[in-house]
Structure formats: structure tokens, C-alpha cells
Amino acid sequence: MRLLIIINGILERATVYLLATEGSLIVQRAGLLNLGIEGFFAIAALVAYAVAVYTGNLVLAFIAAAASALAFNMIFTVLTVHLRLNHIVSGLAVSMLGLGLSYTFGVSLVGIPLPQNISMPMINVFGLELDPVIILSIVIAVGLWYLLYRTKLGYQIRIVGENPHVADRLGVPIDKVRYIATAIEGALVGLGAAYYSLVVIPEWSTGVTLGKGWLAIALAMFSLWHPIYAIGGSYLIACSDSLARVLPLLGVPVSPYLLYALPYVLTIVALSVVSYVEVKKKRLGIPTALAKVYSREERARKYT
Amino acid sequence: MIALELRGIVKKFPHTTALDKVDFDLRYGEVHALLGENGAGKTTLVNVISGVYSIDEGEIYLDGKRVLISSPRDAQKMGIVSVSQHPILVESLTVLENLALALERNPRDRKFRNEIRKVIERFGMRVDLSKKVWQLSASEKARVEILKALLRDGKIYIFDEPTSLVGLKDRDMILRIMRQLKESGKAVLFITHKVDEVFEIADRVTVLRKGKKIFTKKVSEVSKRELLEAMFGRYFEDSERKCSDNTLRSQEREIVLIVEKLYVKDDSNRLKVRDLSFNVREGEIVGIIGPADSGQRELLEAIARVRNIESGKIIMFGKDITRLRSSDVRKLGVAYIPDDRLSIGSALSLTVRENLIMRDLDIFTTKLGFYKYDDKHLRNILTLVGLRDDIVDVPCADLSGGMIQRVILARELLNREIKLIIASYPTQGLDHETTKLIHDMFISLRDKGCSIVFTSEDIDEVLKLSDRIMVMVDGKVIYEANKQDVDVSELREMLA
Amino acid sequence: MSPIRIVVKRREKLPRRLKILYTIIAILVSFLIAAPIVAALGIDPILFYKYLIVGSFAPYSFPLTIMNLIPVSLCCISAIISFRAGLWNIGQDGQYIIGAIFLLWIASIIPNVPPPLSYLLVIILGGLAGGAWCLICGVLRAYTEANEAVTTLMMLYVASSILNYLCYGPWRSSVGFPETFPLPQNYQLPNIGPVTSALIALAVLTFLAWLMIERTRLGLEMSILAEGTRVIDYVGLRYRRLICIVMFLSGFYAGIAGALYLSYAAKFLEPGFIAYYGFSGIIAAWLCELRVEYSILSSLLLAALYSSSYTMQATLNIPSYMTDALEGLLLICILLVHFFTRYRIEIRLINARSKGDRK
Structure with missing residues (x-):
């Protein structure tokens, strides 16, 4: 029974990581490095929780979370795509704004529990009670793979991330493609955040979302920006994440505070190993223009 | 009939003026050569027409209507097709995928593949569609670049120094394609710095020097010397200067x-x-x-x-x-x-x-x-x-x-x-x-x-x-x- | 096709006076946008503005501003060093924590070092630890190409886990609160009058950073590093070593920030020791356009925001997180200034006139 709870915990956390990673993956494929993800993750988590508390409608909460994250992400898109500003600093600005706003307005929700009648309808898969979002996240991963490698939009996204100069001259509508990519990112991260605050945690306290968004960026990188590999990456990190809660339960004398660092350490190691292997291979087909500002008429731009 | 007209085009970069009040017109059914030495502003002009650069002053008319070409995509939609000197291709994709991307088609679409095959046959080109672009030689890439342009149904075709990076055989093919396009009523703009090629193919010629237009004339009414003088100005005279010999020692x-x-x-x-x-x-x-x-x-x-x-x-x-x-x-x-x-x-x-x-x-x-x-x-x-x-x-x-x-x-x-x-x-x-x-x-x-x-x-x-x-x-x-x-x-x- | 087109054009260099004016406008605009947010919390925006100023520059609050200025300013320089080299160390807060932890550890082993020397040790120990922490990401970037923006952020969470572990675990010295033992007396920087003597350290460190960036070969090499590997090979620089040096120096300044703050203000460690001065430092770096000579000025603004947030939380009951939001807004407005000083927007009208009726 205890094992089942552990597995369920892993599944739930992995689903949050997977949704956020798939979102980050798609914008990185389009050449944008969006550090703002931390900000709209927090916004969406709060919106989901607030909507659930006040309306008691779970579906509405998920939709509101996705919509709010999508809308908030547009700040980043305007800054980087239209105003050609530095991706990293723009992302940090969006993150700070999002974290600040969600914590400020979340203060009134601290300690208020979700309504009793809210719970996920379960689907029985091979004798295992799974909630539909877990399955949905896998379906989305496969769907994104199809989108990236089998559709016109997918080709466009990949080319925009790999070589925006060529894409532009080929007539690919770069701005439009990047808007679509960030919209998808916003929606997926919003879903993940809603799932996190409604199902995984389920409560609201300040600082609950810490680092989840940024972890997703690294996850997308070490999954080589591949939607299917990202499933493996997310489950790996989810396992290390739940280790922090499981080991003390099993009586292993390790401080849980140190174990909280485990997913981050694992991520750094995995990212380094994968990057190293990639450097050796000099592979084509990865977003080589990641975080580079594209401006049609200009030669070189360093800081901004 | 005039296809494209430029009036008083000015394009400035910080510290330089690349185009200084350039007037220019291109007609249907002609090959118009744009001649000038390197740095004269030819490529800048091409970039203006194909939507890469936005202009600082001046007006552009397409079929008599004033237009603003604000992106390469815009230009393509208006029927302006350009063949770049350095092929615009994605290295990691196959030739077919590149063509599909440029034409917004599905590479798996059989109809699309048939269309490509028809164009290849009509113009007598040799292109392997399944190869990845990075595996191609320079002249193969040039061929793909031209094929990409021919697949588009354009009104105006711009060839930017297409002969500079290819062998002799491909050069003949490119000149033949330009002639074929002209005969089917398209407007062809041919950018070059080789005077001989102007006489070989063009109907009219416009000479640019240091961002300024020198003249536009019919090729039949102009001499080679006149063109060279227009291109180089006073520097033309000493370009034949001999260098000292050093071989003896x-x-x-x-x-x-x-x-x-x-x-x-x-x-x-x-x-x-x-x-x-x-x-x-x-x-x-x-x-x-x-x-x-x-x-x-x-x-x-x-x-x-x-x-x-x-x-x-x-x-x-x-x-x-x-x-x-x-x-x-x-x-x-x-x-x-x-x-x-x-x-x-x-x-x-x-x-x-x-x-x-x-x-x-x-x-x-x-x-x-x-x-x-x-x-x-x-x-x-x-x-x-x-x-x-x-x-x-x-x-x-x-x-x-x-x-x-x-x-x-x-x-x-x-x-x-x-x-x-x-x-x-x-x-x-x-x-x-x-x-x-x-x-x-x-x-x-x-x-x-x-x-x-x-x-x-x-x-x-x-x-x-x-x-x-x-x-x-x-x-x-x-x-x-x-x-x-x-x-x-x-x-x-x-x-x- | 719509008849209106918005065209973005690069503009010639803007005079400095105008740039400064734009920056001031941006700061004011970000405060203006904050008004409706504050109103939504049910607080009178006028009061909010009042405390914004009173809470930071009034005689009683100004020492608090100065107290916050030192770590913000040092993190700002840390950001400038790495950003100038095209490297994105954004984990200053992690290096800040590690600098403080290392100082506390060593100081607890050798508590009896006499004052002038112990003050020097504060800076050196904090710097070395912060530098080494950041160097990990530097080495990973140089030898495996792991994106340093991501790894420095991850390392921030690792550092904060270590801090929590120490405060709740082996270093805990109070039963009620997760606090560590205090820094030995000899290592605590004294005040000179109302302000701390750490200001002198800040002035010296800022001057040294300016000297390094503007007047030495290393400064130029850093700028070349930002240009990409091919130019580096051409100039003949040791690419990997240079990345490691820059990351170490960047972490060095952030580490000093933590050690100094522990030494003159915090005195002991607690989970709340991490005050996210690093992110403020990044904003300050952007505000002064990566120029060390203006870093103290821009950091002062961010430090003021910190101290007024304390006051506002105490008097108006505005959550201190509101400052984070305000900082985010401020950074967005600064970014907008960067756009408008570089480009101008032209709105062009084109009517589908035929050419007969032009003029």
C-alpha cells in the first residue's frame, strides 16, 4: 500500500514536470529561452487554486490557469520578439513580476483549504487508478512530437530556432511562429501549475512553486528538446524529488533538507553529461539560435 | 509594361549611405541587368526589393500601385522571387524538406513532388531531392536555390550574382533559365559585376556606383568601355596598372x-x-x-x-x-x-x-x-x-x-x-x-x-x-x- | 494588407542626457503602474507612494537603505562582470549564501584572529567560496557547454538547501528558531557613526572592478569573449580558461556580498538569510547599462525599494512580496528604455493610390 502511494506521488509530480517541460521545450525549439516560466507557473498555480476555492469547479480552474499563464507569457513574447530585448533578462523580469504578484495576492488564500467536493475523477488503467491529467500529459507529449516532426508548423518552429536568418528569408513568419510557440508554452505550463496546486500539493502557501519552472527549462535541454525523451527526464527528476519524502519515512538517516537539493544536482549533472556528448557530436537540428535576439537588419548585438 | 518602379530610394546605415536617391524600373518580358562593382549598393537594392531592408526614403510601385515591402514574406506574397548568391537553405533538412518549407507545402504530399519533378524536367536540372543540404556541393546548392525560385509562381525574378559560385555548365543553365523566364513574360532582374554577362543576356542595364545610379540604357546602345567607366569612374584608368616584378631574386x-x-x-x-x-x-x-x-x-x-x-x-x-x-x-x-x-x-x-x-x-x-x-x-x-x-x-x-x-x-x-x-x-x-x-x-x-x-x-x-x-x-x-x-x-x- | 505599417528603425546614438531622462521616466512609470495593483489590495496608492519615499530616504530609514545597498551593489557588480563577458551568471543568491556559510564555518574554527586581519578574512573567505561555487558552473560551461544561466539558477537552490540543512541541523543553536550560532565578535565589522564600515570595503571593491573592466587587458578579453569563439581563436585567447576566470570573479563579488552582510548586519544564519539581493543586483546592472561607475547609484534605488518594503509591511500591511512585483515592473520598464534608446518606431500609411495621383 505504501509503495502504491509512493508510485502515485511520483506519477503526480512527474506530470507537473512533464507538462512544464513540454511547454519550455516548444519555445526553446523556436529559439526563445524563456526564464519567465517561473513567474507564470506561480500565477497559474494561484489562479487555479483561487478559482477552485471560489467556484468549486475543477475544469474551470484548469482552464483559467492555462489562460492566465498564456496571457502572462505574452509579456515575455512582446519584449523578446517585437522589442528584440535580451531573453534572459526579460525572462527574469517576467518571473519577478509573476512571483511577486502571485505571492502578494496569494496571501489571502494561505491556509484556506480546497472545497471538499472537489476531486479528480479517476480512470482505471490496468487495475491502477490514474487521474486523467496523468494520461493527458503523455498524450500531449506524443502530440507535440507529431507537431514538431510531422507538420508544417513543426518544421517552421524548428527552423526558426535553428537559423532565424534563413527562416526569415524563406518566408517563414518568424514572429507568428514564436507567438504560437509561447502560447502553447503558456497553456501547458498553466495546466502543469494547476495540477500542482490542486492535486499534488493541494494547498496554497507562499513559495510553494519555488524552482519548478526553471527546472523545466533544464529538463527540456537535457532531453535534447525532444518531446518523447522529455517523458523520461521528467520521471527521473520526479523520482529523485520523491526520494526526499520517502527516505526519511523509511528511516534512512539523511536530512530531508539536503535531499531537497537532489533534483537540482541531478539536473545539473544530467545537463552537463548530455551537453558534453552533444558537443562531441556537433549535431545538427538543435535550436542553435537559442536565446539569440533576431533582428533582420542588424549584424551584431551583444548585451540586449 | 512596367512591373516594378523605385523612386528616390534612400537606405542609410550608421555612418554610410548605401543607396542615395536611386530611381529604377523593371518591365515585364525583359532581363534588366544591375551592374556595379562590389560595395556599389547592388545587394542593398536587392534586399530592399525583397523585403530584407526597410527603406529610409522613397517609394516603391508594383504594377503601378504603391507598396510597402516590410518582410521577405511580404515580398514573396507580392510575387517577388529572389535567387540569392549565397543559397538560403536549412543545412539540417533534405532538399525536399527545404522546398516544402519555402513553399509552405507538405513534403509528403505526392502532388507537390510531381510539381517539383515537372519543373526539374522543364528546365533540365540535376537535383537529388532526398539528400540533406549539408551534403551538397556549392553548385548543387545553387541549383536548389534556383529550383526553389522556379517553383514559386512569381512575377518578378531577381538573380543576385547567380553565376559567381558555380561551374561553367551551371552558368549556361542559369542564363538559359533567365531567358526562358523572360520569354514567358516575367520580369527578370539580373545583378552582376561582370560586364560581359550583361552583353550576353540583358536587354537593359542600370549602373550603380557608390550607392548612386549612374544611368539606365539599352544594352544595344551602350559600349563595354562606357559601362566600365560608369562602374569605376576615375579609378577605371589606373586599374590596368602593372605591378613590379620580383621573380628574379x-x-x-x-x-x-x-x-x-x-x-x-x-x-x-x-x-x-x-x-x-x-x-x-x-x-x-x-x-x-x-x-x-x-x-x-x-x-x-x-x-x-x-x-x-x-x-x-x-x-x-x-x-x-x-x-x-x-x-x-x-x-x-x-x-x-x-x-x-x-x-x-x-x-x-x-x-x-x-x-x-x-x-x-x-x-x-x-x-x-x-x-x-x-x-x-x-x-x-x-x-x-x-x-x-x-x-x-x-x-x-x-x-x-x-x-x-x-x-x-x-x-x-x-x-x-x-x-x-x-x-x-x-x-x-x-x-x-x-x-x-x-x-x-x-x-x-x-x-x-x-x-x-x-x-x-x-x-x-x-x-x-x-x-x-x-x-x-x-x-x-x-x-x-x-x-x-x-x-x-x-x-x-x-x-x- | 492593412494600410498601416509599424516599422522599427535603428536610431543614431542618443545623447546621454536624453538617456538619463528616459531612465527616470521609466522608473516613474513603473511606480505608476504599481498604483492599481496596490489599490486592488485595498490600500490607498497615495499612502503607498508616501511610504515608498519615507521608508527609504527618511533619516530613520536611510541607514537601512545603506545596509541593503552593500549586498545589492556587490551583486550588481557580479552581474556586470559576467554579463559583459556574455556569460549569464544569474545565481548570485546562491554564491551569496555560500560565501556567508564558508565565512561562518572558518570563523568558528579560528575565532581569535585579531580585527584588521579578520576583516580582510571576511572579504577573502566570502569571495573565495562564492567564486568557487560559481566556478563549478564556469567549468561545466567551459568543458561541457552546459548552459550557465540554467546551472547557476539550479545551484542557487542547492545552496539554499544547504543553508536550510545547516540551520535546522548541525549548526542550529536555538531551540525555538532555526538559527545558527553567531559569527565570532572579531569578524563583525564595526559601525563608523551611524553607518557601517563595510561601505569602505564596497567603495574599494567597486573601484577595483572598474579598474579591471575599463583599464586592463582582462577587461578587453572579457568583451571579446562575448563576441564568440571564432574571434577568440583569432585573437589567440584561452577560451576555456577565460570563461573560468570570469565566472570565478563574478562569483567572487557575490560571495563577498554574503560574507559582508553576515558580518555587519545578520551576525548569524537563518533560512531567511537569502533575501534575493542577487536578483535586485541584476536589475541594478541593467539599470546602469553594465557600467561599474554607475553601479552604486542604480543599486541605491533597488536598496531603497528593499527598505521601504520593510516599512510598508509594518505600517500598511502590504506583503513584502509586493516589492518583488515592483522590481519586476521596474526591470520591464528599464528594458523598454533600452528598446526606445536604440530604436524608433515609425508608423507608415500607405494608401493603395495609383501613381497618377501622387504628391
């Missing part, structure tokens, strides 16, 4: 550079230089020529120590430099002028001052690392290469390509005593004046005992400057001769 001089059994790979891990050996003597100019991308660039990069060497040896002034880095070689008195001025030769976001000192930090800083350069010296060397000295505080990104090359020349040749110059396509894409400056500097340094190794795609330049000529094909030297022994017609045959 080089035999007895000391050997300064020995390259032994060199193997070098390029960025994609392909072997580009194979088992190559040669010597350079003091006070000698060695010109290397050969088909594009035969390993010339990689060879010079290896000698300048900016590229790793797989195996082999390089000895410079009696010292083995195979394992040294470029800053060590620089201290021996070596100047290196790379072919890519923008992404290798200069640090674009740094000022001219910083660019001038960055290769000689051993002279311009103290042992503790503090600066000790003299601004007078920097301003002086700028004037020596014909630049204004008040540009020292300007970022290099704001300068034109010709000006950047002059900054590189000042830094490489005038900061310290130079004994060996390694120059990779030093005059490529440059205007006549800058080219002449480079030639003059090379020859005067050679006369002082400096040795020079350079590559070029221009056979006349190699013949004019070199004391010794080497032909490089596929990473190997297949021919080597002193200038007086060179059989020019044999040489031309080798390169064809």
Missing part, C-alpha cells in the same frame, strides 16, 4: 615557412587539407587558387593557428609552430587577414580602438595588464589605410564591409613589424579602391622582404600579384609554378 632567399604533410579538418569534421606540403621564401608572394571550398581557407587557418591540425608540421622562421596558438604566432611577426571580416576578423560590438589593439595586447599592455597604448599611433594607422581618425570610438558593427577590412589591415600590417602575411580572400567582395589599397600594401611590404601567402578566386588577381602560383583542388596542390613559367590558358582550363 626569390630563388636565393631564405625559406621562412615550411608546411609538411599537413592534414586539416573543417568544422563539420570533414578532411579538407590532405597531405599538403609547400615552402615560402622571404620576400615572395604565393598565390593559391582553386575551385571554391577546396580547402584553401582551412589551410590558411591552420597556418595562422586558428584551426587545429590533424597531422603534419608547420615550421615558421625555423621554429615549429604546429602546436602554438595564434597569439604566439602573431609575436613572430605574422599578420593574418581572415576571409570572414564580420564574424572572425573583427569584434563587431567593440569600438575601432579596441579592435585595433586586440591582436597586439602584448605590446599595448603592461606586465600587470594595464593599457599603455598611444592614441596617436592608432589614429595615425587609421589615416594610413585611408580612414578618418575620428572613428576610433565607433563600434565596428556600424562600419561598412570595406571600412572594416581597412581597420583589419591597419591592425594586422601596421601595429608591428610584419614578416609574413597570411591572407584568405583578402579582396573578396570589396570595392575597387580598397582592393587597390590592399594590393599596394602587399607589394610595398613584399619589396621590404615580407613574405605573403594569399588565396583568391580571381585568376587575374593571382596572376597580377603572385611570384609563385599554386592550384589547390580537393585539399591537394595539383600545380605549382613560378609566375614566368605559368601557362595562363592551361591554368584557366584547370580551374574550369
Whole structure:
């Protein structure tokens, strides 16, 4: 029974990581490095929780979370795509704004529990009670793979991330493609955040979302920006994440505070190993223009 | 009927005006040649028409209606199709996927593939659709670029120096395609700096010089001399100047550079230089020529120590430099002028001052690392290469390509005593004046005992400057001769 | 096709006076946008503005501003060093924590070092630890190409886990609160009058950073590093070593920030020791356009925001997180200034006129 709870915990956390990673993956494929993800993750988590508390409608909460994250992400898109500003600093600005706003307005929700009648309808898969979002996240991963490698939009996204100069001259509508990519990112991260605050945690306290968004960026990188590999990456990190809660339960004398660092350490190691292997291979087909500002008429731009 | 009309087009870049009130018109059913030397503004004009650059002043009319072309996509939608000199293709995708991407079609669509096949047959091209673009040779890429344009149903076709990077056979094919397009009623704009090609194919010709339009005339009413004078202005006269001869004395001089059994790979891990050996003597100019991308660039990069060497040896002034880095070689008195001025030769976001000192930090800083350069010296060397000295505080990104090359020349040749110059396509894409400056500097340094190794795609330049000529094909030297022994017609045959 | 087109054009260099004016406008605009947010919390915006100023520059609150200025300013320089080299160390807060932890550890082993020397040790120990922490990401970037923006952020969470572990675990010295033992007396920087003597350290460190960036070979090499590997090979610099040096120096300054703050203000460690001065430092770096000579000025604004947030939380009951939001807004407005000083927007009208009726 205890094992089942552990597995369920892993599944739930992995689903949050997977949704956020798939979102980050798609914008990185389009050449944008969006550090703002931390900000709209927090916004969406709060919106989901607030909507659930006040309306008691779970579906509405998920939709509101996705919509709010999508809308908030547009700040980043305007800054980087239209105003050609530095991706990293723009992302940090969006993150700070999002974290600040969600914590400020979340203060009134601290300690208020979700309504009793809210719970996920379960689907029985091979004798295992799974909630539909877990399955949905896998379906989305496969769907994104199809989108990236089998559709016109997918080709466009990949080319925009790999070589925006060529894409532009080929007539690919770069701005439009990047808007679509960030919209998808916003929606997926919003879903993940809603799932996190409604199902995984389920409560609201300040600082609950810490680092989840940024972890997703690294996850997308070490999954080589591949939607299917990202499933493996997310489950790996989810396992290390739940280790922090499981080991003390099993009586292993390790401080849980140190174990909280485990997913981050694992991520750094995995990212380094994968990057190293990639450097050796000099592979084509990865977003080589990641975080580079594209401006049609200009030669070189360093800081901004 | 007039297809496209430009009125008073002005395009400015910081510190330069690339197009200065240019008027121009293009009619259906004609091939209109746009002639000018490098840096005259031809490519800028093409970029304006194809939506890459936005204009500062002026008006563009398409079929009599005023239009604003704000992106390449815009231009394509209006029926303006361009064939770029450097093919616009995604290296990691196949030819078919590239075409699908450009035409917004599905590569798996059978109808689309049939359309491509029809165009290939109609124009008699050889293209393998399933190959990845990075596997293609330069002329294969050029063919794909043209195929991409032909698949579009355009009104106006722009060919930007399409013949400059391809072999003879492909050149004939390209000229034939232009003729076919014209006969089917399309408007064709043909950009070139080769006067002979104008007479071969064009109906009308417009000459640009330094961003200004000189004239538009019917080709049947203009002479070759008239065109040359319009292109070069007063510089035309001294372009035929003879260079001093140096061949008599080089035999007895000391050997300064020995390259032994060199193997070098390029960025994609392909072997580009194979088992190559040669010597350079003091006070000698060695010109290397050969088909594009035969390993010339990689060879010079290896000698300048900016590229790793797989195996082999390089000895410079009696010292083995195979394992040294470029800053060590620089201290021996070596100047290196790379072919890519923008992404290798200069640090674009740094000022001219910083660019001038960055290769000689051993002279311009103290042992503790503090600066000790003299601004007078920097301003002086700028004037020596014909630049204004008040540009020292300007970022290099704001300068034109010709000006950047002059900054590189000042830094490489005038900061310290130079004994060996390694120059990779030093005059490529440059205007006549800058080219002449480079030639003059090379020859005067050679006369002082400096040795020079350079590559070029221009056979006349190699013949004019070199004391010794080497032909490089596929990473190997297949021919080597002193200038007086060179059989020019044999040489031309080798390169064809 | 719509008849109105918005065209973005690069503009010629803007005079400095205008740039400063634009920046001031941006700061004011970000405060203006905050008004409706504050109103939504049910607080009078006028009061909010009042405390914004009173809470930071009034005689009683100004020492608090100065107290916050030192870590913000040092993190700002840390950001400038790495950003100038095209490296994105954004984990200053992690290096800040590690600098403080290392100082506390060593100081607890050798508590009796006499004052002038112990003050020097504060800076050196904090710097070395922060530098080493950041160097990990530098080495990973140099030898495996792991994106340093991501790894420095991850390392921030690792550092904060270590801090929590120490405060709740082996270093805990109070039963009620997760606090560590205090820093030995000899290592605590004294006040000179109302302000701390750490200001002198800040002035010296800022000058040294300016000297390094503007007047030495290393400064130029850093700028070349930002230009990409091909230029670096051409100039003949040791690419990997340079990345490691820059990352170490960047972490060095952030580490000093933590050690100094522990030494003159915090005195002991607690989970709340991490005050996210690093993110404020990044904003300050952007505000002064990566120029060290203006870093103290821009950091002062951010430090003021910190101290007024304390006051506002105490008097108006505005959650201190509101400052984070305000900082985010401020950064967005600064970014907008960067856009408008570089480009101008032209709105072009094109009517589908035929050419007969032009003029």
C-alpha cells in the first residue's frame, strides 16, 4: 500500500514536470529561452487554486490557469520578439513580476483549504487508478512530437530556432511562429501549475512553486528538446524529488533538507553529461539560435 | 509594361549611405541587368526589393500601385522571387524538406513532388531531392536555390550574382533559365559585376556606383568601355596598372615557412587539407587558387593557428609552430587577414580602438595588464589605410564591409613589424579602391622582404600579384609554378 | 494588407542626457503602474507612494537603505562582470549564501584572529567560496557547454538547501528558531557613526572592478569573449580558461556580498538569510547599462525599494512580496528604455493610390 502511494506521488509530480517541460521545450525549439516560466507557473498555480476555492469547479480552474499563464507569457513574447530585448533578462523580469504578484495576492488564500467536493475523477488503467491529467500529459507529449516532426508548423518552429536568418528569408513568419510557440508554452505550463496546486500539493502557501519552472527549462535541454525523451527526464527528476519524502519515512538517516537539493544536482549533472556528448557530436537540428535576439537588419548585438 | 518602379530610394546605415536617391524600373518580358562593382549598393537594392531592408526614403510601385515591402514574406506574397548568391537553405533538412518549407507545402504530399519533378524536367536540372543540404556541393546548392525560385509562381525574378559560385555548365543553365523566364513574360532582374554577362543576356542595364545610379540604357546602345567607366569612374584608368616584378631574386632567399604533410579538418569534421606540403621564401608572394571550398581557407587557418591540425608540421622562421596558438604566432611577426571580416576578423560590438589593439595586447599592455597604448599611433594607422581618425570610438558593427577590412589591415600590417602575411580572400567582395589599397600594401611590404601567402578566386588577381602560383583542388596542390613559367590558358582550363 | 505599417528603425546614438531622462521616466512609470495593483489590495496608492519615499530616504530609514545597498551593489557588480563577458551568471543568491556559510564555518574554527586581519578574512573567505561555487558552473560551461544561466539558477537552490540543512541541523543553536550560532565578535565589522564600515570595503571593491573592466587587458578579453569563439581563436585567447576566470570573479563579488552582510548586519544564519539581493543586483546592472561607475547609484534605488518594503509591511500591511512585483515592473520598464534608446518606431500609411495621383 505504501509503495502504491509512493508510485502515485511520483506519477503526480512527474506530470507537473512533464507538462512544464513540454511547454519550455516548444519555445526553446523556436529559439526563445524563456526564464519567465517561473513567474507564470506561480500565477497559474494561484489562479487555479483561487478559482477552485471560489467556484468549486475543477475544469474551470484548469482552464483559467492555462489562460492566465498564456496571457502572462505574452509579456515575455512582446519584449523578446517585437522589442528584440535580451531573453534572459526579460525572462527574469517576467518571473519577478509573476512571483511577486502571485505571492502578494496569494496571501489571502494561505491556509484556506480546497472545497471538499472537489476531486479528480479517476480512470482505471490496468487495475491502477490514474487521474486523467496523468494520461493527458503523455498524450500531449506524443502530440507535440507529431507537431514538431510531422507538420508544417513543426518544421517552421524548428527552423526558426535553428537559423532565424534563413527562416526569415524563406518566408517563414518568424514572429507568428514564436507567438504560437509561447502560447502553447503558456497553456501547458498553466495546466502543469494547476495540477500542482490542486492535486499534488493541494494547498496554497507562499513559495510553494519555488524552482519548478526553471527546472523545466533544464529538463527540456537535457532531453535534447525532444518531446518523447522529455517523458523520461521528467520521471527521473520526479523520482529523485520523491526520494526526499520517502527516505526519511523509511528511516534512512539523511536530512530531508539536503535531499531537497537532489533534483537540482541531478539536473545539473544530467545537463552537463548530455551537453558534453552533444558537443562531441556537433549535431545538427538543435535550436542553435537559442536565446539569440533576431533582428533582420542588424549584424551584431551583444548585451540586449 | 512596367512591373516594378523605385523612386528616390534612400537606405542609410550608421555612418554610410548605401543607396542615395536611386530611381529604377523593371518591365515585364525583359532581363534588366544591375551592374556595379562590389560595395556599389547592388545587394542593398536587392534586399530592399525583397523585403530584407526597410527603406529610409522613397517609394516603391508594383504594377503601378504603391507598396510597402516590410518582410521577405511580404515580398514573396507580392510575387517577388529572389535567387540569392549565397543559397538560403536549412543545412539540417533534405532538399525536399527545404522546398516544402519555402513553399509552405507538405513534403509528403505526392502532388507537390510531381510539381517539383515537372519543373526539374522543364528546365533540365540535376537535383537529388532526398539528400540533406549539408551534403551538397556549392553548385548543387545553387541549383536548389534556383529550383526553389522556379517553383514559386512569381512575377518578378531577381538573380543576385547567380553565376559567381558555380561551374561553367551551371552558368549556361542559369542564363538559359533567365531567358526562358523572360520569354514567358516575367520580369527578370539580373545583378552582376561582370560586364560581359550583361552583353550576353540583358536587354537593359542600370549602373550603380557608390550607392548612386549612374544611368539606365539599352544594352544595344551602350559600349563595354562606357559601362566600365560608369562602374569605376576615375579609378577605371589606373586599374590596368602593372605591378613590379620580383621573380628574379626569390630563388636565393631564405625559406621562412615550411608546411609538411599537413592534414586539416573543417568544422563539420570533414578532411579538407590532405597531405599538403609547400615552402615560402622571404620576400615572395604565393598565390593559391582553386575551385571554391577546396580547402584553401582551412589551410590558411591552420597556418595562422586558428584551426587545429590533424597531422603534419608547420615550421615558421625555423621554429615549429604546429602546436602554438595564434597569439604566439602573431609575436613572430605574422599578420593574418581572415576571409570572414564580420564574424572572425573583427569584434563587431567593440569600438575601432579596441579592435585595433586586440591582436597586439602584448605590446599595448603592461606586465600587470594595464593599457599603455598611444592614441596617436592608432589614429595615425587609421589615416594610413585611408580612414578618418575620428572613428576610433565607433563600434565596428556600424562600419561598412570595406571600412572594416581597412581597420583589419591597419591592425594586422601596421601595429608591428610584419614578416609574413597570411591572407584568405583578402579582396573578396570589396570595392575597387580598397582592393587597390590592399594590393599596394602587399607589394610595398613584399619589396621590404615580407613574405605573403594569399588565396583568391580571381585568376587575374593571382596572376597580377603572385611570384609563385599554386592550384589547390580537393585539399591537394595539383600545380605549382613560378609566375614566368605559368601557362595562363592551361591554368584557366584547370580551374574550369 | 492593412494600410498601416509599424516599422522599427535603428536610431543614431542618443545623447546621454536624453538617456538619463528616459531612465527616470521609466522608473516613474513603473511606480505608476504599481498604483492599481496596490489599490486592488485595498490600500490607498497615495499612502503607498508616501511610504515608498519615507521608508527609504527618511533619516530613520536611510541607514537601512545603506545596509541593503552593500549586498545589492556587490551583486550588481557580479552581474556586470559576467554579463559583459556574455556569460549569464544569474545565481548570485546562491554564491551569496555560500560565501556567508564558508565565512561562518572558518570563523568558528579560528575565532581569535585579531580585527584588521579578520576583516580582510571576511572579504577573502566570502569571495573565495562564492567564486568557487560559481566556478563549478564556469567549468561545466567551459568543458561541457552546459548552459550557465540554467546551472547557476539550479545551484542557487542547492545552496539554499544547504543553508536550510545547516540551520535546522548541525549548526542550529536555538531551540525555538532555526538559527545558527553567531559569527565570532572579531569578524563583525564595526559601525563608523551611524553607518557601517563595510561601505569602505564596497567603495574599494567597486573601484577595483572598474579598474579591471575599463583599464586592463582582462577587461578587453572579457568583451571579446562575448563576441564568440571564432574571434577568440583569432585573437589567440584561452577560451576555456577565460570563461573560468570570469565566472570565478563574478562569483567572487557575490560571495563577498554574503560574507559582508553576515558580518555587519545578520551576525548569524537563518533560512531567511537569502533575501534575493542577487536578483535586485541584476536589475541594478541593467539599470546602469553594465557600467561599474554607475553601479552604486542604480543599486541605491533597488536598496531603497528593499527598505521601504520593510516599512510598508509594518505600517500598511502590504506583503513584502509586493516589492518583488515592483522590481519586476521596474526591470520591464528599464528594458523598454533600452528598446526606445536604440530604436524608433515609425508608423507608415500607405494608401493603395495609383501613381497618377501622387504628391
